[in-house]
Amino acid sequence: MVTKFADFSLRFDRKGQLDANDKESTGLIEIRMYYNGKASYKSTGYRITQDQWNKKKNAPKDALMNRNIQTMISEYQTFESEFRAIHKTFSIEDLKRKDQPVPEPPQKKTSFTDFFREQLDIEKPLKQPSLRTRRLTFDYFKEFRSEVSFDEINNDLIKAFNSFLHEKRKKNGKPLNLNTIAKHHKHVRKYILEAIKSRHIAIIDNPYLHIKIPKQDSESNYLTEEELQRFEELTFSESELLLERSRDMFLIACYTGLRFSDVYKINPTHLYNTLEGLELNYQAGKTQKFGQKFLYLLFGGKPQQIARKYINSENKALFKGLTNPKVNLQLKIIAKRANVQKATKFKDSRNTFANIMSTKVPITVVQDEMQHSLLSTTQGYLKRNPEFKKKALAKIKWE
Incomplete structure (x- = not known):
């Protein structure tokens, strides 16, 4: 990648x-420093008349x-190069520090544990859905070993952490279970890779290059159209607002x-509200992708009906106060009432959407609706959908 440096030029009588009526009137010559969309000005100390300024050469x-002015500019350019070499970064504000002592960069951290914690603090404002499980991984890692230096990151340490997780009890x-353990390893591997990017650990010392963490196949549940209808038809009393x-x-x-x-x-x-019906514009929290849902076209307009049921004048979130664990507890009760013999969890909703929609529209439409970059990701939701096969087979004319 080509490094872009600050651009320097002169400005006369900028202010x-x-x-104009006084030939002896003088204006100040300033050095204009421009970088990354921002400009800063530094006085040269020289004031001259209009006749002493060459407009054509801007000098x-x-x-x-x-x-003398070009020497000043050269000193700024030298300062910029030295600052970049020391700090590996640069901004227009740093040029203002030219005549100040350049502080040494902070000492390289020696603790992977501190680095792990700091990365979590950086991610906190992003409100990532998985942040809570990443923090749990950190808690487990601290319980396993209170302090781990970068030099201690090796195969033996990860194997010992793996044994610790297998002995851990909820x-x-x-x-x-194996998949939970694999998820914790995934988080530790993520921050080891971040440490490698920050040059705290050499690439060759990444223990996960040599260690494979086993996982077990898990089949997510999804509701059939008939089971989904049973959920839709349930009625609730006034005291069962949380369930509803x-x-x-x-x-x-x-x-x-x-x-x-x-x-x-x-x-x-x-x-x-459009002429056709209700539309939803959103940005996915996990992928940061922007999306649009035509609620009046999906499932015969059913999501539109529910959304309108909860729209409020205070612009509050439609389902404010509901947490994933809280909803999952209610879904156990709801599934039992609807006579659905499945361990229904909220994440099954996405599987339900994929499997029902795949029987009605081309798979590429399902892919777009689920914001999958790869078609294979969408297909992973459908591999155990008998309804998809049944409807496809029913269309065949055997004569």
């Missing part, structure tokens, strides 16, 4: 102090004065394919 006519006394809101939040996700974090963020400002 318009010259008096003073006096050769000695011009040489609050209910049950061991962590949880059911409706789950249904919105089934109808749109949105993740929990994205459904949770929907508020009236994201919804638009």
Whole structure:
């Protein structure tokens, strides 16, 4: 990648102090420093008349004065090069520090544990859905070894951490399953890679280059159209508002394919009334991709009906106050009432959307609705959908 350096030029009488009626009136010559969309000005200390300024060359006519100013510019350019070499970064504000002592860069950290913690703090404002599990990984890592230096990151340490996770017990006394353990390794590997990018660890010392963490195949549940209808037909008493809101939040996700974090963020400002019906504009929290949902076209307009049910004048989130664990607890009750013999969880809504939609529209439309970059990712949701096969086979004319 080509490094771009600051651009330097001269400005005469930038503040318009010259008096046009006074030939002896003088204006200040300044050095303009421009970088990355920002400009800063530094006085040369020279003031000259209009006749002493060469407009065509944008420089003073006096050769000695011009040489002295070019020397000043050269000193700024040297400062910039030295600053970049020391700090590996640069901004226009740094040029103002030219005549100040350049502080030494902070000492390289020796603790991977501190680096891990700092990375989590950096990610905190992003409100990533997985941040809570990453923090749990950090807690486990600290419990495993209170302090780990960068030099200690090796195969033996990761193998020992793996043994620790296998011996770890949840609050209910049950061991962590293989996929949970694999997820914790995934998080540790992520921050080791970040440490490599920051040059705290050499690429060749990445232990995950040589260690493979096993996972077990898990088949996510999804509701059939008939089971989804049973959820839709449930009625609730006035005292069961939490159950009803949880059911409706789950249904919105089934109808749109949105993740929990994205459904949770929907508020009236994201919804638009068009001539055809209600549209939802959103930005996915996990991928940061922007998307649009035509609620009046999905599942016969059912998501539009639910959205309108919860639109409020205060512009509050439609499902404010509902958390994923809280909704999952309600879904156990709801599934039982609907006589659905599946361990239904909120994440099953996305599988439900994919599997039902795949029987009605081309797979590429499903891919776009789910914001998948790769078609194979979408296909991974459909490999165990008998309804998809049944409808495809039913269309065959055997004669």
